[in-house]
Each structure stands twice: as C-alpha cells, then as structure tokens.
Amino acid sequence: MPLLDRIDPPPPRRIYRWDLDKTYLRTEFDTLRQLVRTALQKAHEKVSVPGAPALIRELGAHGDSRLCIISGSPRQMRSVLEEKLKLDGIAFDELVLKDNVSNLLRGRFRALRGQVGYKLPALLESRGRVPTDAEEVLFGDDAEADAFIYSLYADMVAGRVDERILLRVLDAAEVYADERARILAAWKTLPTADPVRRIFIHLDRLTPPAYFTRYGPRVVPIFNYFQASLVLMADGMLTAPQVLRVAGEMVQAGVHNLFTLSNSLQDLMRRGLPLEQVAESLVEAMQGPHQLANALRPVPDIVAAFSRRLASLGTNPPPPRATAVDYVALIDDARPRTHKSRRPPG
Amino acid sequence: MARPIVVAFDVMGSDHGPAEVVRGAAQLSLEAPHIHALLVGDRAVIDEALAETRHSGERIAVHHAPDAVGMDEKPADALKRKPGASVLVAAGLVASGEADAVVSAGSTGAGVLACARTFELIPGVRRAALASVYPTRRLHGQKEDPFSLILDVGATVEATAEDLVAFAVMGSAYARIISKNTNPSVALLSNGTEAQKGPPRVVEAHQRLASLPKVRFVGNVEGVDIPKGTADVVVCDGFVGNVCLKMLEGVQETVVELATYAYKEKLRWRAGMAMLSSGIQRLKDVTDWEQYGGAPILGFDRIFIKAHGRSRAGAIANAGKVAAKSVAHDLGRAIRENLT
Structure with missing residues (x-):
C-alpha cells in the first residue's frame, strides 16, 4: 500500500463480515465439556476451517476492503482470538464479541443464547460507519440463525422490510427492550442502499442445502x-x-x-x-x-x-430466481436453536 | 489425503424410487469419509432428492444417465434399446476407472448383463455367480455374522462341475474378506452328504474340491443345513440356488404372517407374543438383511453389489460399504490367486 494511503486510507469499496465459531474456526460447543474445552483453548490450539484464512487474505489483497468480525464468543476470549487471527496472518478492522458476563450478571439469560438481539444491532451500527456505496459479502454458518439475521439485515438496509414485520421478528426472537431500541435507532439513521451481494452459509451441521432456498439466491450454502x-x-x-x-x-x-x-x-x-x-x-x-x-x-x-x-452433468438447470424473503414464515429461524419451536432442518 | 474409493450407485433401480438410493448414498457420505458416491441416473431427480437430504457435498458427484431398466422389462432387450440405462452407464464408469464399484438395487438380470458387457471375467472363471446371504443359527467369522453365503442364486442356471469349483473359490474369497473369516468352510448343496450323492456335475465338483488345497471344503450339505449354518459358504447352480432362496424367503414371510395372525386372534396368544417380543426383536435385529447391504455378482474383474430391490437408505449405505470393502481388499485378486 502506498505511504499516502496508509496515512489516509481510501474509503472501503467492500466489507467482508465474518462470524468466527463454525464459520472461520472449527469449534465444537454442543456439550458443556466441549464448551469448557473451547473456552480454555490457546490460540495455537484453535483450528480454522480449511481455506478460510486463505480466502480472507485473498479478499483483502486488493487493499480496498474492510474485514469486520462479529462473533458470539465472549469478550474474555478477545486476546486469544486476536492472537489466533494474527497466527493465520489475518488483519481485521473490527472484532465485536458478546458481553456474556454482563448478560449473566444482569440475569439476561435469553441474551446468552439469543443471536438476533446481539448480531442485528452490531451489524446495523457497523454499517453506519462505512460508505453508503460499499458492497458487502457476509459469511456465517448453519449452527444458529446466521442466514436469517444476515438476510434480514440486508433487506432492512435495502428498505425491503416493513417496521411491523421487524417488530414481530424481534418479539419472536425475544429480544430485550434495549437491544430493540438499538436496532431501531441504528436502522433509522442508515441511508437506504442495497449493498449485500452474497451471504455464504458454511454447512458445519450439513443442513440440507434446499433448506436455504427460502432465503433466495443471495444466500449460498457452502460445504467449504x-x-x-x-x-x-x-x-x-x-x-x-x-x-x-x-x-x-x-x-x-x-x-x-x-x-x-x-x-x-x-x-x-x-x-x-x-x-x-x-x-x-x-x-x-x-x-x-x-x-x-x-x-x-x-x-x-x-x-x-x-x-x-x-x-457428466448434461443440461444445467436455470439459476434460482430471486424472491422476496417472508420473514414471518421463517420466524422460528430467528429463535435460538435450542428453542422448542425451532424445527430441526432435514 | 489418500484417494477415496468411488462407488457408483445405480439410482434408478430401487422399488422405493430413486430418492431412497440418493438418501442411502447421502448417509454413506456422512458415515464413511473414505468412500465417495457417484450417483448415476436422472440428474434432475437426483438433485431434487439430494438437496433435501443431509449429506456431504464434497463426497458426492452426479453422472447423468437418461434411461433406466424397469423391473418389468426383459434385461437383454432393455439394455439393447437403452445404451444410456443407468446400470449400464454405472458399470461403464467402473470399467473406465472413474469409479471402483457399482451398487444397484435394480433388475438382477440387467445387473448381470451389464457386468457381462462391460467387465472381464477373471481368468479361470467361465460363468459369473450371484451370491446371497441367508440368516443361520450358527455365527460365522470374526464378525460373528449370523449369515452364510449361498451362490449361485440365479446368474448361471446350469453350472458345470468346473463352474461349481470356481463358485466355491469365489465364495470362499468373499467370505474371507467381508466376514473376516480367515478359513471359511465351503460345502456343495446336494441331496445327501455322501460324496457320490447328486447329479454327475455335483459328484465331479465334489471330487475336484476335495483335492483343492486353497478351499476348506467340508463336503456336501443338504437343504436342511442352510438355515442351520453348517457351512460358511454353500455352493450350487443358479437354478437350485434361486429355488432354495425363494423357498426360504417364503417360509420366513409365512412365519411372520402366522405370528401376526396369532397376535390378532386370541388375547392369550397376544399376551404370549408380547412376552416374547424382546426375543423376537433381538432375532429380527441379528438377522436383519438390511445390515448386510447387498450381495455380490462374483466372477468379474470389477465389483458389482446387488442390493435388494426393497432396500431402504440404510441398506443402500451398507451395500456401499460392502462394495468399498471388496475394493479395498482387492476381491478380484484374491479370487484370481485362489483359482491358479
């Protein structure tokens, strides 16, 4: 990068937003033992998903992008995660982690598992810090609600979501009042744009790909x-x-x-x-x-x-058609995976 | 990372439709990372089923085949009219080296013909044999399989003494590899245990097998010995084998029907059945043919596993594992070595 650009970098043309656990890192925390082991792991013990570090490096190689990471990992893991990213040669611009200690101390148990009330305001607030014309590519996984949250975020920024629908979603996801206020405040300050080009969902749980067709062709489930x-x-x-x-x-x-x-x-x-x-x-x-x-x-x-x-394929099928996402019909996807109303896919 | 074993699945043959075979291959992709599935059949149908099924997309590929052989079609005519039939295309992919083995739940005749047209017979083998497993009282091999192997059950209707000897060698090699039975016992099916009993071809085969050092030949067995499991491998010609197999299946179905009748007829009988239910379930579990996936068409230089037409996904996945195991242990070479 030229010296002038390092002093006063040009505004980013593209934003790459990544989740960490099960998207960038191969993490297992389905049981208490796995959760404890993950929390105690040192940076060099953490294993990234093959190809993820290389992809991030290549996407950043043009020097005109920003890497924003929003993870559900607790803030106490910041130094370990930063070290892991450094070991992989990844330079990030934002690393947002979840304040689980605060949630615990304040008795906000829904927020410990909930994703919508945590990720949606973080995404919208981060969007407020980038140029209106900056494109976005988002990377998540099928373990929780990434396809739902990322799609909702994309459609909110693009002005395709009605406020009444949003409020129903926030109710269903049992979002706390302060998080709801943050979401609405951040959303209302954003200029309308349609920046999200792709949403990649890493199939860590091997959810059948057809499950994601309801989110339209913007969401691409990937095995690797x-x-x-x-x-x-x-x-x-x-x-x-x-x-x-x-x-x-x-x-x-x-x-x-x-x-x-x-x-x-x-x-x-x-x-x-x-x-x-x-x-x-x-x-x-x-x-x-x-x-x-x-x-x-x-x-x-x-x-x-x-x-x-x-x-060996014969004739290829036509590309999937773009359709509006019906968030009310998909409302169960907004709830934590352990919620009784959430249907197991596949 | 070692080269995976690629199993070509003839998707179009199952009684339960293509989706069941796709689900079986999908299950295999989750259970056995070293096995890759190549799904051969109508690409649109496969894609639709696969997209709805949990699977590993890295271990599955699709090869489009526009035609299929129906169960009601004459295999020879159908294969002549349909060069793009899935079973023929799958066998062709194995012959060309793109896949290592075929699994098909379709027409047995079409499977045997597809092998004959596409693969080479192993030197020393004049005719192929279709093998089948049958539940027995005695357990067999290191894995303690409650099954014995019977061959031929339909590929070669009239077998000569030479053919019966080759079948014995092939069955012995298969039992050694698949059941981990280091020295399987092999018997000829006849109408008496004495060496001179049976038609001339059986008597001659008996003489030859008795002097064959690489096979543990235990003499003749009678029909009654099949369910007892007296021998690990029972050899006969395709006509006799097919009649035996169908009769044994018929007996089994009749027993189940009688049990159902007894359950419905009288309260006392129902109570008795209920008390026996765990034992019956255990018996059902150990003799569940679906666990054993399929049976091989033996005699060719490539592996072809014929799964039961009524196979569900689990049985198809197991057939894929049997195919991969046969490839990994080089079944063809084992047969070749024992024949020379």
Missing part, C-alpha cells in the same frame, strides 16, 4: 471455502490465481483433494450457479506459464477431474 471462492470469482471479486491459492491451502491442510474439490464445483453447478466460465478460467490459470497450481499437482489430472465432473 473453495465453493465460496468459485462464487466470488463468478461475482468478479476474486481472480483465478486467487481461487487456486485458496484451493492450495485446503489441499495442504490435508482434508481436501482433487475429488472433493471437483465434487464441490459440480455441487454448485447442480444448484444452478453459472460457473462454466469460472471453471474454464481456472483450467487456463493452471495451464499458464506460471504454473500457479503447484500445490495441486499434477495439473493434467486436475483438469481431467474437473472436466469429467462438468461433462
């Missing part, structure tokens, strides 16, 4: 970050070499190979995402003079695997 990279490349936010670097990190992590990557590409195409051009560009990049796919050798096998997966 190679899939997110492919979609972002199609959206013009990443280049082929950058996608290959993400894939390289995933292969080096030891949990992915040619088969899982080519299956991942085919999975997206079967869901109607138009990625033929992306696949061709990737193949070209691999065969180029710089041999960018060093980590993915041998190149002919990769090309053959990807080509086979594409050729």
Whole structure:
C-alpha cells in the first residue's frame, strides 16, 4: 500500500463480515465439556476451517476492503482470538464479541443464547460507519440463525422490510427492550442502499442445502471455502490465481483433494450457479506459464477431474430466481436453536 | 489425503424410487469419509432428492444417465434399446476407472448383463455367480455374522462341475474378506452328504474340491443345513440356488404372517407374543438383511453389489460399504490367486 494511503486510507469499496465459531474456526460447543474445552483453548490450539484464512487474505489483497468480525464468543476470549487471527496472518478492522458476563450478571439469560438481539444491532451500527456505496459479502454458518439475521439485515438496509414485520421478528426472537431500541435507532439513521451481494452459509451441521432456498439466491450454502471462492470469482471479486491459492491451502491442510474439490464445483453447478466460465478460467490459470497450481499437482489430472465432473452433468438447470424473503414464515429461524419451536432442518 | 474409493450407485433401480438410493448414498457420505458416491441416473431427480437430504457435498458427484431398466422389462432387450440405462452407464464408469464399484438395487438380470458387457471375467472363471446371504443359527467369522453365503442364486442356471469349483473359490474369497473369516468352510448343496450323492456335475465338483488345497471344503450339505449354518459358504447352480432362496424367503414371510395372525386372534396368544417380543426383536435385529447391504455378482474383474430391490437408505449405505470393502481388499485378486 502506498505511504499516502496508509496515512489516509481510501474509503472501503467492500466489507467482508465474518462470524468466527463454525464459520472461520472449527469449534465444537454442543456439550458443556466441549464448551469448557473451547473456552480454555490457546490460540495455537484453535483450528480454522480449511481455506478460510486463505480466502480472507485473498479478499483483502486488493487493499480496498474492510474485514469486520462479529462473533458470539465472549469478550474474555478477545486476546486469544486476536492472537489466533494474527497466527493465520489475518488483519481485521473490527472484532465485536458478546458481553456474556454482563448478560449473566444482569440475569439476561435469553441474551446468552439469543443471536438476533446481539448480531442485528452490531451489524446495523457497523454499517453506519462505512460508505453508503460499499458492497458487502457476509459469511456465517448453519449452527444458529446466521442466514436469517444476515438476510434480514440486508433487506432492512435495502428498505425491503416493513417496521411491523421487524417488530414481530424481534418479539419472536425475544429480544430485550434495549437491544430493540438499538436496532431501531441504528436502522433509522442508515441511508437506504442495497449493498449485500452474497451471504455464504458454511454447512458445519450439513443442513440440507434446499433448506436455504427460502432465503433466495443471495444466500449460498457452502460445504467449504473453495465453493465460496468459485462464487466470488463468478461475482468478479476474486481472480483465478486467487481461487487456486485458496484451493492450495485446503489441499495442504490435508482434508481436501482433487475429488472433493471437483465434487464441490459440480455441487454448485447442480444448484444452478453459472460457473462454466469460472471453471474454464481456472483450467487456463493452471495451464499458464506460471504454473500457479503447484500445490495441486499434477495439473493434467486436475483438469481431467474437473472436466469429467462438468461433462457428466448434461443440461444445467436455470439459476434460482430471486424472491422476496417472508420473514414471518421463517420466524422460528430467528429463535435460538435450542428453542422448542425451532424445527430441526432435514 | 489418500484417494477415496468411488462407488457408483445405480439410482434408478430401487422399488422405493430413486430418492431412497440418493438418501442411502447421502448417509454413506456422512458415515464413511473414505468412500465417495457417484450417483448415476436422472440428474434432475437426483438433485431434487439430494438437496433435501443431509449429506456431504464434497463426497458426492452426479453422472447423468437418461434411461433406466424397469423391473418389468426383459434385461437383454432393455439394455439393447437403452445404451444410456443407468446400470449400464454405472458399470461403464467402473470399467473406465472413474469409479471402483457399482451398487444397484435394480433388475438382477440387467445387473448381470451389464457386468457381462462391460467387465472381464477373471481368468479361470467361465460363468459369473450371484451370491446371497441367508440368516443361520450358527455365527460365522470374526464378525460373528449370523449369515452364510449361498451362490449361485440365479446368474448361471446350469453350472458345470468346473463352474461349481470356481463358485466355491469365489465364495470362499468373499467370505474371507467381508466376514473376516480367515478359513471359511465351503460345502456343495446336494441331496445327501455322501460324496457320490447328486447329479454327475455335483459328484465331479465334489471330487475336484476335495483335492483343492486353497478351499476348506467340508463336503456336501443338504437343504436342511442352510438355515442351520453348517457351512460358511454353500455352493450350487443358479437354478437350485434361486429355488432354495425363494423357498426360504417364503417360509420366513409365512412365519411372520402366522405370528401376526396369532397376535390378532386370541388375547392369550397376544399376551404370549408380547412376552416374547424382546426375543423376537433381538432375532429380527441379528438377522436383519438390511445390515448386510447387498450381495455380490462374483466372477468379474470389477465389483458389482446387488442390493435388494426393497432396500431402504440404510441398506443402500451398507451395500456401499460392502462394495468399498471388496475394493479395498482387492476381491478380484484374491479370487484370481485362489483359482491358479
């Protein structure tokens, strides 16, 4: 970055918002034992989801974006999380953590598990600090209510949500009065814009992808970050070499190979995402003079695997149609996963 | 990361429709990370079922096949008319090396024909054999399977002595690999236990097997010995095997029907049945064929597992595991080595 830009950085063109647990980090806290173990983990013991650090680094490589992290982890974990991100080579602009001690001391037990009352005001307030024309890409997971909250946030900023609907949602999510006031206050100060381009939901719990069709094509459920990279490349936010670097990190992590990557590409195409051009560009990049796919050798096998997966599909379905999200119908998704009214998907 | 074993599933053959096979493959993708599923069939139907099912998208791929062989069709005619039939395409993917094994719950005849047209017979094998497992009183192998293996049950209607010997070798190799039975006992099905009993081909096969060092041949067994589990592997020709198997299935169904009748007919009988219910359930659990997934078509250089037409998702997933295990232990090589 030039010296002038470091002193007075240009306003961000893109905002990448990430959740941490189960989105960036491989975290297990379904039982009390897992919760305690997670809380006591040191930075170097925490494991990131393969490809997530590489994807964040590549998205930030243009120098015109901002990385904002909003996590449900308690504030007491800040130093450990900051150290983990530093170990992964991630520089963030915002790291918002949950004040669970305060919630506990004040007897606000609903706020301990609730996501809407915590994340929605944090997102809206953060939006108020960025230029109106800055685009956004959001990353969450299927463990709690990320698809619901991110979609609601996107539609609120775009002026597509009626206040009465919002209030019904906040009631259903049992949001406390002060959180409700923060949400309404932050929302009303925002200029209307339609900044959210994509919402990626990492399928940590392997929720069936069809579950998310109710949120429209903006929400893309993903099994891994190679899939997110492919979609972002199609959206013009990443280049082929950058996608290959993400894939390289995933292969080096030891949990992915040619088969899982080519299956991942085919999975997206079967869901109607138009990625033929992306696949061709990737193949070209691999065969180029710089041999960018060093980590993915041998190149002919990769090309053959990807080509086979594409050729075996026949005719691709049309891309999914954009439809308005019916938040009242989806109101159960706003409640904590442990709530009795929440239907288990799949 | 080691190369996964890729199992091609003929999605279009099940009595319960394509979605059941898709659900089985989806279950497999969650339970066995080293096995990948290649779903072969109508792509739109597969996609719809898969999107609604919990699965790992990284371990599943789809290969579109436009046609399917119906249960009411003559296999030879159907495969001739439908080169894009899912079972034929799946076998082709195995032959080309894109997949390692096939699992099909479709027409048995079409499966055998697809193998014959696409795979090579193992040197020393003249005819293929369809194997099946049947619940027995005695437990078999390290895994203590309450099943014995019967072959052939329909692939080769008239088998020669040479064929019966090959079937014995193939059955022995399969039991060794799948049931972890290091030295399985093999018997010929006949109308008496004496060596000279039975038609000439059985008598000749008996003589040959008795002098074959690589198979633990225990002589002839009679029909009554099948449910007793006297031998780990029972060898016969396809005609006899199929009649036996269907009769045993019929007996089992009749017993269940009689139990249902008894339960409904008299209060005292119902009370008796209720008292026996946990024992009956235990018996049902250990003899649940769905746990064993499917049976192989043996004799070819590639693996083809024929799942029962009525297989539910769990049985399909187990058939995938059996296929992967056969590939991992190189069943073809084990048979080849024992034949030479």
